[in-house]
Amino acid sequence: MHKTMWRCGHWVMARDYQWRRLNQVMALNQALRVVFPLILLGSLADLVIRGWLTPTGYYYQTLHVENWCPQRARLEQGLLLLQNGAVGLASLGLAIVVSFYLVRQVTRSTDDQLTAGLLAGLTLQLVNVNPVSLQPHHAPAWLAMNLGWHGILAGLVVGLLVGNLYRIGVRIWSSPLDATLRPITLGSLGGLGVATVSGGWLLAAPFTVRAAFNAWLRLPLxxxxxxxxxxxxxxxxxxxxxxxxxxxxxxxxxxxxxxxxxxxxxxxxxxxxxxxxxxxxxxxxxxxxxxxxxxxxxxxxxxxxxxxxxxxxxxxxxxxxxxxxxxxxxxxxxxxxxxxxxxxxxxxxxxxxxxxxxxxxxxxxxxxxxxxxxxxxxxxxxxxxxxxxxxxxxxxxxxxxxxxxxxxxxxxxxxxxxxxxxxxxxxxxxxxxxxxx
Amino acid sequence: MRHLTSWRSFGLIIGLVVLLGVPGLLWRSHQVAVVRATYKSPVAPVILVPGSSATQNRFNALVKELNGQTKTQHSLLRVEVKTNGHLVYNGAIRHGDKRPFIVIGFQNHHDGAVNIRKQARWFAIAFRALQRTYHFNHFSAMGHSNGGLVLTLFLENDLAATGATADRLMTIAAPFNLEQASATVETPLFKQLVAGRDRLATSLIVYSIAGSKSYTGDGIVPFASVNRGKYIFQKRVRSFTQIIVSGANANHAHLPENRQIVRLIRQDLLV
Structure with missing residues (x-):
């Protein structure tokens, strides 16, 4: 029994080792490392807001924060700004950095790497717009920072999708005549493609990414x-x-x-x-x-x-x-x-x-x-x-x-x-x- | 040595968990009171009180109209309070209905300050009985004409003893200074209401609606009397909004069926 478990453990570790050596996984791990400070900052802000400053918080109730904390509402507003900013940027950052590192594995061109990253950021931004605000002669309401903690997954998926598509482009067009020609072409085509897809999604689906995701999650629960x-x-x-x-x-x-x-x-x-x-x-x-x-x-x-x-x-x-x-x-x-x-x-x-x-x-x-x-x-x-x-x-x-x-x-x-x-x-x-x- | 460091870090974290639990352990004795104070029952009825000369059937058409305009159909319970304090029920609250309508009418539904004070006491009897039966601890209310005065007296004098809280109050053509149109004359009932304003909950949201058939009132209640409500609610409750409705059905008796008022009830009371 002990021997079987020992073997089983080694087999799982060997698979994990192989998994972590995959290019896609390596890019993902690097991206997670980059956004870690943002996640930490967002979590700490979230902890103070929900644990210390709101009436449903443990420290708020047990330490009677309302009696001794002046300017509680102002403090909460400031921390909410920090929390939303940090977590929203982490989602966006993940999309950008995952795509960046994926392209970095196939080309040394910094222009290509940055274009791929920005293209992923643009994709996440474009699909996350309030569809109701899409009216002629009106500026669309961008919901870039509203994804919250659930947006981490959205950032990862978009980063992987855009990064891999860009990698395919780089592989097909491996030797451009001019170093700047490929990022300009792939960036422009990618931007147009993303705008078309996201436009189609927003016009067809009368809900935001977050609302769609929450509705899907609630279904079996x-x-x-x-x-x-x-x-x-x-x-x-x-x-x-x-x-x-x-x-x-x-x-x-x-x-x-x-x-x-x-x-x-x-x-x-x-x-x-x-x-x-x-x-x-x-x-x-x-x-x-x-x-x-x-x-x-x-x-x-x-x-x-x-x-x-x-x-x-x-x-x-x-x-x-x-x-x-x-x-x-x-x-x-x-x-x-x-x-x-x-x-x-x-x-x-x-x-x-x-x-x-x-x-x-x-x-x-x-x-x-x-x-x-x-x-x-x-x-x-x-x-x-x-x-x-x-x-x-x-x-x-x-x-x-x-x-x-x-x-x-x-x-x-x-x-x-x-x-x-x-x-x-x-x-x-x-x-x-x-x-x- | 390293092994010892591992256990030291482990012990430190356990120690931190225990330390952070201390405020909770000390607070435990107050927990029940805090939970009870913040607990909101799932059922929060909308209580309707008719004015003088109207019975508990006064709002049948209004409830039908409101149910026709909202997705969820709410049940209607009518209660008549006899002069000896006995209650006569008509209708029922459907199981699972979180916002039922409860109309509380009075056997003695005559006008006059003395009667209004009596009706407020009868209302308190009915309220306690309903609270015991339906286990609610918060509600919203709407009173037409003197019904608004009955509710205001109840909120000032008897609500605190019930342990319940009022979320929203809507008064329609409530004559806070009775039939007085003068800006200088104050009736004893108005003085009583102003004197008791400090007992109104600061969390209450109040809407006072006046009808404007002529330029001075709704045909029965002078606008100046409705306008006196600001001396009772303003700068005391969480928010106080005055609304004047004119056009069709703006006379006193028809105000509860006025389309604008029905819309205001739907959007401001049934939230």
């Missing part, structure tokens, strides 16, 4: 109330996170109704009994999202349990504050977990295990279901304690979940660190041989 549905929800959430849809999935009206009915039942009765025991709030938000979707707090703990992983630890320390407030974006982008198979496995498995154990405990009434609203930025293990009106059994279950999730993450983080070391050694060897040559 309307009102999960059993273990199977919650497990599916958790897997979908994990898969979307792995693809780059950062932040929590949009709340559906069914989930809100269940949460409201649970709260109404608890407030209207002397006994702690809720009509909906297994819901997104009582299971996933309470027990399977510590540190953010994917049990990021467990990932952080696993990083600090593994040895010889200096790069992972650096990202861990930088992401510490946001993750303690359940904002996992810096950790997922910094390592990165996004589009990395080895870390994608525990990203799915850890929350799934927590969902299963918690559902069992709730279904058998070993712990009370959370009914009180969960304040934003509540430290992970305390979500269950505060949400259940101070149940120590709920706190204990949260600690068990956190320990289990950390144990699930540990071997994968260790394996990822080993692949990191192998790639770093290879890069070092290549650099030395280049110097010698």
């Amino acid at each position: 309307s009102f999960p109330t059993g273990w199977g549905q919650l497990a599916s929800f958790s897997l979908l959430n994990g898969a979307m996170t792995w693809c780059g849809t950062l932040g929590a999935l949009p709340t559906t009206s069914g989930q809100t109704v269940a949460a409201t009915q649970n709260l109404a039942a608890v407030l209207g009765s002397a006994h702690w009994q809720v009509p909906h025991v297994l819901t997104v709030q009582t299971v996933i938000q309470t027990y399977a999202s510590m540190g953010g979707p994917g049990m990021a707090l467990a990932l952080l703990l696993a990083i600090f349990l593994v040895r010889q992983n200096a790069a992972q630890r650096r990202i861990g320390w930088l992401s510490l504050v946001p993750v303690l407030g359940n904002f996992n974006a810096p950790l997922l982008v910094g390592l990165p977990v996004i589009w990395r198979p080895l870390l994608g496995i525990p990203l799915l498995l850890a929350p799934l295990a927590c969902v299963s154990i918690s559902s069992l405990a709730l279904a058998f009434h070993w712990v009370p279901a959370t009914a009180y609203p969960l304040a934003v930025s509540t430290p992970g293990p305390f979500l269950s304690f505060l949400g259940s009106g101070g149940s120590l059994r709920a706190l204990l279950l949260a600690i068990v979940n956190l320990a289990l999730a950390t144990a699930i993450y540990y071997p994968f983080v260790k394996g990822d660190a080993a692949v990191d070391r192998r790639l770093a050694e290879e890069a070092k060897r290549d650099a030395t041989s280049d110097e010698l040559a």
Whole structure:
């Protein structure tokens, strides 16, 4: 059994190693590294806004921020500007940088690299316009910065699409007569093509990219109330996170109704009994999202349990504050977990295990279901304690979940660190041989 | 040594998590009060109060008109409060209807300041009974003519004791200074309403609509009396808007069926 697992682990690590050596993946990782500071800044701003400055925030409620923070509204406005700017630019930046690095792998021409990058940026801008504002004699309403955390995926996809199309152009037209001729031609043709496609999309579809994406996500998630549905929800959430849809999935009206009915039942009765025991709030938000979707707090703990992983630890320390407030974006982008198979496995498995154990405990009434609203930025293990009106059994279950999730993450983080070391050694060897040559 | 550093970092993070949880542990004793204070029930009825000489059937046509104009059909419950405080129900609230219409009328629906004060007390009895049955803790209300005065008296004197909050109030041709058109004469009821304005919730949104059939009023209520509402609501509630409606159906009795007012109810009260 142990031998099979050992073999299996090595097989997964070998595949991960091969995956990370792919040109497309290398461009993607480089781009994620470039936008990491923006993601970190956006997360910190988001944490302060939602955790400290809004009435639903944990620190706002527990530290009575409204009593001692002057100019709270102004501060919130300033931070919102920073948060929207940083996250919006990260999406746009990802499209530009991914496309830039993809073209860089096939040509040394800086003009081509920059043109490809700008073309990807233009594509993301053009498809994200409010269609209602497209009227004759009126300036269109650009929604460039409205994509939020879900825009990371849009940035990656557009970058890959435009970058690869430009690469094909470079390969077909490998020896232009003049160095500036190819970027001018491909840039102009690409711009026209993008304008045509986005114009067609906007005129045909009466909704924005964000609205379309949210509607698509909400479709299968309307009102999960059993273990199977919650497990599916958790897997979908994990898969979307792995693809780059950062932040929590949009709340559906069914989930809100269940949460409201649970709260109404608890407030209207002397006994702690809720009509909906297994819901997104009582299971996933309470027990399977510590540190953010994917049990990021467990990932952080696993990083600090593994040895010889200096790069992972650096990202861990930088992401510490946001993750303690359940904002996992810096950790997922910094390592990165996004589009990395080895870390994608525990990203799915850890929350799934927590969902299963918690559902069992709730279904058998070993712990009370959370009914009180969960304040934003509540430290992970305390979500269950505060949400259940101070149940120590709920706190204990949260600690068990956190320990289990950390144990699930540990071997994968260790394996990822080993692949990191192998790639770093290879890069070092290549650099030395280049110097010698 | 490295192994020790790993555990030290791990322990530090666990310590931080526990430390950040301390404010939550200390706040726990206040949590229930905070949750109760911020809790909004899913059901938030729209309570309609007719004016003098009108019964609980006064708004049948209005509700039908509103249901015809909105996507969701809301149920209608009519309640009559007898002079001895007993309630007579007619109609029902459909299960799952979050914004039902509840019309509260009075057996003694005669005019006069004394009666209006009585009707406000009867209204409070009906409100408490409805709150117990339908478990709501917030609502919006519309009062036509003296119905607006009944609601204002209730909001000032009895609402706080119910634990509920009023989201929006719309008064249609409410004679805050009764039939007085003079700008200098203040009726005792008006003085009472002004004296109680500090008990109005600061979160309340108020719309006061006046009909303008002639240049001075809607044929029954002088505009100057409706205009007195600003001394009660302005600079106290969250927002206070006065609207004057003219044209067809701008006379006092027809105001609830006035198309402009129906549109205002739909867009400002049923949100």
